[in-house]
Amino acid sequence: MSFTHDIKSNRLLDVEISDNFSDIAPPLSDKQVLVASERCLFCYDAPCITACPTGIDIPLFIRKINTGNNHGAAKEILSANILGGSCARVCPTETLCEQVCVRNKHEESPVEIGRLQRYAVDHLDTTQPYPFTRAESTGKHIAIVGAGPAGLSCAHQLAREGHQVTIFEAAPKSGGLNEYGIALYKLVDDYTQKEIEFVLKIGGIDIQYEKALGRDVSLAQLREKHDAVFLGIGMGDVNALNIPGEHYPGVEDAVAYIKELRQKSELSNLPVGRRVVVIGAGMTAIDIAVQSKKLGAEDVTIVYRRDKSAMGASQHEQDLAQTNGATFICNAQPKEIIGSDTGITEMTFNKTMLDDNGKLVVTDDIISIPCDVVFKAIGQKFESSPLGNDSESKPALDQRGRIAVNDNFQTSLNDVYAGGDCINGKDLVVEAVDHGNKAALAIHQQLKKQINQGE
Amino acid sequence: MANLACEFIGIKSINPFWLASAPPTDKAYNVVRAFEAGWGGVVWKTLGEDPAPINVSSRYGAHYGQNRQVLGFNNIELITDRPLQVNLDEITQVKKDWPDRVIIVSLMVPCEEESWKNILPKVEATGADGIELNFGCPHGMPERGMGAAVGQVPEYIEMVTRWCKQYCSLPVIVKLTPNITDVRLPAAAAMRGGADAVSLINTINSITSVNLDTMSPEPSVDGKGTHGGYCGSAVKPIALSMVSEIARDPETANMPISGIGGISNWRDAAEFITLGATNVQVCTAAMLYGFKIIDDLCDGLSDWMDTKGYKNINDFSRKAIPNTTDWKHLNMNYKRIAHIDQDICIGCGRCFAACEDTSHQSILQTGDLGKRKYTIIDEECVGCNLCEITCPEPNAIKMVDIDTGKPHLSWLHHPENPYREEK
Structure with missing residues (x-):
């Protein structure tokens, strides 16, 4: 045989x-949410906030859920993490917020933060105005490479500050690993695309699909035509x-x-x-x-x-x-x-x-x-060839061969920033969102300085 | 094994737990179920003159805790809405069938001698063990000159009580309203009128919530609401204090008390008895959980009595009265401070938020963000108990007595009191 x-x-x-392949962690019911949210102790300096790479004020959003203020809870989450809906579904909460929940000490079961976060974001009142507004246009234009979690959060944050953003995405869809890499049963019903639709509602973000760095567009070109560049290009290769x-x-x-x-x-x-x-x-x-x-x-x-x-x-x-x-x-x-x-x-x-x-x-x-x-x-490894071969105009790499950045997620090139899996880290969606947020704030500071100096 | 049987104003009861006058005691069906479950007695829902009142639809409004636990609720129900004779016949039959159980009949008729003179013999003929005068109902009936409208005027209380003692040989319990500034005055009036006992508290004027969509208070009757009588666990502290006031006042100290108000478990019952009640009446807890709770009430009280060596109810009755005093007699040289047990503390920081934001800044926060440690600054702690109260973890914060080495000193004798009394 x-x-x-x-x-x-x-x-x-x-x-x-x-x-x-149905939803592996189905949404909590209203009653389950009442019980789960009531377990949150509204800690002072809550450990869960510290454990969340994007620093979501978890006790505050849970309290808002518990008082029936679901819309407020959703806004609380999204203002810290615009991809709070997918993070609620894919985050390994057992090693992040829920691992440090004080309820673990005597009860060995944390508050179900991930599932509560999903409930809150799912209950954002879409009949209300979009919860974020754009600042007055700055006239600055930023290129973002990669429409994954890092690129999207960076784009949203920059758009809020009044900048114009163009995202260059190699794939035919945006979302990065949320669209192409996360297990299907964690993100059902095309959630990633719905979430991106919400992200883009801020305005000022243009996505150009099937435009790969190093193939259709070069870093040098991007730098020439834009005021800053953010690289959120992921790993690109496998071991x-x-x-x-x-x-x-x-x-x-x-x-x-x-x-x-x-x-x-x-x-x-x-x-x-x-x-x-x-x-x-x-x-x-x-x-x-x-x-x-x-x-x-x-x-x-x-x-x-x-x-x-x-x-x-x-x-x-x-x-x-x-x-x-x-x-x-x-x-x-x-x-x-x-x-x-x-x-x-x-x-x-x-x-x-x-x-x-x-x-x-x-x-x-x-x-x-x-x-x-x-x-x-x-494991995956970073593929650096799209960055080009000219060591002068290419961001320096770190010891592990990924793009080296400083605390502001700035690369060795003054106007080029990077975040997500293409820099050293834990390779988590929520961390990529954090990188995107922080890089956007740094880019904004840099550009604001230029504007103030009349450049 | 402790003996729960007790005697209240000459009425023997197999245990100190009676169901208060309310929907659970409205008719024979409920009362029989209560007796089958083990309740010692009932105060039959208030009888009045025919024609019986008509009730509205939508009658109770709740005050919820975070997780839908009912902290208290109110009602806008009136007295029994069944004809007088139906109730009298049922009382007669149930008493005949359950001779070892107590039936007290609650009464409310207009404040006229003739009305009382008329109804009392009919009640006495049922074989009931006593009557309770409903001078407390705060909604509906006062608009007709009854219930709390009588209970808020001590002279009326005295007058009606006297009529009852005159036209009926049954023991008379006067049920007091808490919707009054000083509960000792109506209690004293009842005593002057010859009452055998008082029972308290009746329900408290309340609006439990407002529907923010319809702008109607709950319970809503066709879009409108009215104040109702608040009851349940939330009113227990108010009731305990009022019971103790009557038990402590020299004028009313000898008046037997049937304690009522948010009694939900054996511990609550024991507390009422230590502060002056001889027996207790329960309603809301039964309305929320059914009659079966009597099992825990009896069992829990009996076991606690055994551990304390109390053989019967009288052994611990009024035991907390000597320790219930006026503020001016408290020892100002006494000191206690909080202590946090780090092994039990879960690091939620609730004590810190409470103390830092709203009290005496007596808690030290150390350690990195996400791994905070909280300790008491002994010199700053005034022993207010707030941290212990906010702490979600039982026993993590203990209040510890500190020996100041100073003698007892009350405000009465305090050197800083300009009106101090010399010892």
């Missing part, structure tokens, strides 16, 4: 897939395993597969392996493992070269993978993918262990896992 290359679509019925067999069909890049999945109108048409191995232990690894199960893969094994405690994915995410039937194998380092030009049959690993000094060492103990598909989810 051969299981070779068992990759096919329609493993599950459409109705099953649709059910599998390779660098082992034999990586080139065989069936070995896939998880990021690319999720991107395809996110844009697919009929999920059942996606080819899915019967036995799937996922290499990595971050959020992407969990996402691809869970989505593979939800698409009908029979065996999904997440293999990580270190032990469980070193995993990038939070306990909550690990639990999610296990609840969905994925299996973890730790301390196993990829050795070889066995297959041919028609597909793969198995993958082998060297078991690893920590030596007396706590250093990871590879042993001769080999394990083998039969598989039809291998997903690589061992």
Whole structure:
């Protein structure tokens, strides 16, 4: 009997897939919100505010929800984080605001901040005027590269200050990872596009699609035609395993597969392996493992070269993978993918262990896992080629090869700023929003100085 | 095992818990269910002269806490809306069927001797254990010269009480309204009229909320509202104080008291008894949770009595009265300060906000943002209790006695009091 290359679509019925990909954390009901919001203690110097990269005044918005002032709660959130709606859905709150909630100490269960935030933003009263206004036009024009979370928040903030913004987006849609990278069940019903529509309502933001930096437009051109440039271009590339067999069909890049999945109108048409191995232990690894199960893969094994405690994915995410039937194998380092030009049959690993000094060492103990598909989810890396080759006119990179910035998110080029995944950080949507906000304020200060000096 | 059986103005009851005159005691069906559940007695919902009043639709308005817990509610219901004879017949039957349970009949008729003279013998004939004069109802009936309209005039109280003692041999309880400046005056009037006891408090004048869409107070009757009688847990502190006032006043100190007002659990009941009540009446808690709460009332009170070594209700009756005094007698040399137990503290900072913004700036905030630590500045703390009150964590903040080494000194004898009394 051969299981070779068992990759096919329609493993599950459409109705099953649709059910599998429904909202993973459905909205709280009014009654649930009443109970959940009442648990917030309205802390002084609340730890949750400090833990939120965008510094949302969480106790205040929860109090507003509790008093029935949902519109006020939504405004409170959005004024700190214009993508508060998607952050409420995708943030790993268990490692951010909810991790530091004081309710954890004796009750071991934090206030459900993420879900309350979603409720508030969902209840913004759209019959009311748009909650943000634009300052008088400054006559300044800023180019933003990348319509992801960093670029969008930067654009919104700049537009509020009265600047004109043009966003250059390589993809046919805006949203960045929210549109192309986040697991589908976290952002259902085309939420990203609805949210962007709301962001753009501020006015003064023009988006040019399918305009990639380094291909359709150069940094030098942007700098020449604009008063400042913000780079929110993400990572651009993924890490390779660098082992034999990586080139065989069936070995896939998880990021690319999720991107395809996110844009697919009929999920059942996606080819899915019967036995799937996922290499990595971050959020992407969990996402691809869970989505593979939800698409009908029979065996999904997440293999990580270190032990469980070193995993990038939070306990909550690990639990999610296990609840969905994925299996973890730790301390196993990829050795070889066995297959041919028609597909793969198995993958082998060297078991690893920590030596007396706590250093990871590879042993001769080999394990083998039969598989039809291998997903690589061992991290992305920054692709710097779009920035150009001229070291004079290209922003300097940091030690990890991403764009180097100062505290104001300014690069080595005076008029070029950067934020989001293309600079060093935790690679979170909410952090990208924060970068965009702060860069916008710095750009605004710089341009204001120019205006005052009559430039 | 403590004995909950008690005697109130000669009326024996299997426990000190009676249902107050209100919808739960409006008819035989409810009262029988209450007796089946274990209630010691009921005060039958107020009877009046025929024709019986007509009630409106929409009758209660709530005052909610954050999570929809009912802190209190009010009502605009009148006295019984059933014919007098129907009530009298049911009372007769229930009393016959439940001889060991107390039935007190609440009464409210016009302030005329003839009206009282007429109804009293009919009530006595039912076999009821006593009567309670409803001089407290604050809504509706006072507009007709009854209820609180009588209760607010001590002379009327005395007069009607006297008629009742004259035309009926049953024990008379006078139910007092709290909608008055000094509750001791109507209590004394009742005593002068010959009342066997007083019961208090009746409900408090109130508007619980306004509907901001229709601009109508709740409960709304066709777009209009009126003030109603407020009850429930929120009124307990007011009731406790009024009960203690009567129990402490030399003139009324010997007057038996049936305590009423927001009693929701055994602890509330025990508190009323320590401040002067001999038994208690419950209504709102039963209206919110049903008659089954009697089980906790009895069980909780009995267990607490056992742990304290009290064999019966009299053993702790009025025990807190000697410690209830006037401000001028409080010891000004006494000092207590707050102490925060860092192991229990969750770091919410509510105590800091309260003390810093609204009190005495006696809490020190240290540590980085997001990891704050709060400690008491002992020298600044005046022992106001606000931090302990705002703290969401039981036992995280304790108020600790500080030995000042100084003798008891009240304002009466304080050197800074220009009118001080020499010892």
